[in-house]
Amino acid sequence: MSEGRWHRRHPIAVDTAIALCFTLADTAATLTGATWWPERPGTLAWVLLGAQALACLTLVARRRAPLTVVAVLGAFTLAVTLLISPLDALTPAHPGNVWAPFSTALAAYGPVFYGRTARNRRTAYLVLGLFTLVVARPWEPSFTVITVGLLRTAVGPLLALYFDARRRLVCALTERAERAERERHLLAEQACAEERARLAGEMHDVVTHRVSLMVLQAGALRVTASDEATRRAAEELRAAGCQALEELRDLVGILRTAPEDDRTPTPDGLAALVAESTAAGVPAELVERGDRSLASPVVGRTTYRIVREALTNVHKHAPGARVAVRVEYEESRVRVVVRNTVPAGRPDSELTRTGSGLGITGLRRRVELVHGSLRAGPEPDGGFCVAADLPAYVPTAEAVA
Known part of the structure; x- marks a missing residue:
């Protein structure tokens, strides 16, 4: 395209x-x-x-x-x-x-x-x-000269008026579609907030009430029990119930609070990410081409995650390698390429064992959610490359950010 x-x-x-x-x-x-x-x-x-x-x-x-x-x-x-x-x-x-x-x-x-x-x-x-x-x-x-002259000077303006009207219509339809998408996203957020509030109310009214009864009955049993073992078991049950009530109260508060926005940095944070990698002993270079504003927020956060995961893998598996990060922003797509050279040393076995081994798999799943493609594999020169092609625009409501 x-x-x-x-x-x-x-x-x-x-x-x-x-x-x-x-x-x-x-x-x-x-x-x-x-x-x-x-x-x-x-x-x-x-x-x-x-x-x-x-x-x-x-x-x-x-x-x-x-x-x-x-x-x-x-x-x-x-x-x-x-x-x-x-x-x-x-x-x-x-x-x-x-x-x-x-x-x-x-x-x-x-x-x-x-x-x-x-x-x-x-x-x-x-x-x-x-x-x-x-x-x-x-x-x-001269009929011929006048006719040809009018055609020479009239066809161009008529075509200009047509293309200008078509451009205005496309812009209006695009704006209307984007506005409808934003409204649909806001309605979805409102529905989620209402559902969270309803669940919080149900938990508060039903579960809290029952657990409170259990705590009261355990407290009464501790007072009226004739033997020490029963009183000790009742006290443990009462303490566990009180702890459950505290945790349940915190959970209800979380449900009633709107979730915070995704704190994953945007592409503006790529420079800081590359600087941190260089400071940690893995020299990295960032090259960006195009306008960052062409990428929608979801694609921007996905771009950041790709670069972060690729640099993390280099730190674990390719010590001493040099990394080149390249991000190209175009009207219809965003291309991300992270390539590292041959490692200069052997990886730390204890460090490599800390990973789950599912980083690239999870990254590929996230890229597919925004209708993109990911390629990760060794290079002919012995290095490793992670490359992703993402659409420039993905509606926020349709992707898992």
Whole structure:
């Protein structure tokens, strides 16, 4: 998916390629006599051809300065029209095929699509109106010329209006879906809180009452019992009941209290994690690319857990190794890679026995919960690599953070 959005990450390269294509197309069309090129070109014709190429290359700036691009192409078209008539300085080989460059169609698209404010839109419509007059040449009435000119300058703005409306609709639907997700999550939290309060009330009303009765009866038995063994057993039963009441009271308090948020650090804590590893004798280097805000909170916490578990395994099983931590944030995914070199020493057997051996398994299960994938295994050079691909956005309510 990220490869399909390459053009969004490299707009300058895309605009340069488009400008070159239109420049070559207009130059080829001119040289083949499809427009103003004379039968016997002179110096003026070649100068105009170079000026046309430069005017078409201004499409590189169609996003940042769309009105400037329209002005340059409009000025060139007007200059060619005036040189042909009334100045008669240029005589086309085919007088009926004097059209504006193909680049004018794309240039007319920019002011409408990239003019986001109402004031910019009004200015864009005014400039495009003048641009249409230059391209259609109404002072030389011709049905074909006027029709082609209107098509050259109208198709672009119409497409811009369509794509702008589509973009606004997608943004509105996305915002509505995210708002509905947040509301669903809040409702789920409210339902959980109400259920916890109900369970706490049930435990307080039923279990506490019964245990209190047991404590009272044990206390009465301790007083009325005739032999020492019975009194001692009753005292032990009473003490155990009192302890159970205290523990039950604490449990009821926990149930009635809303659970705290997940305290697992976000990717902001990766630098501290790597610094701690270096201070503990395992040199680690962190490289982050992209914007951290592209990752939703659940994915951010999962990223932190992956790096923490991988560094823990290096400490236990690869003493003296160097670690490289790489995190890439993209629009649609987050990629985490933790790679260590060959260990310089033998691992401590007592330290390795402290682990459960289920770290990677638990990590893979957590990654799968957010619809990601995890790969962990040895490298050809003798090191070890933990790599995970995670979606950039995962709704909080759908994942176990």
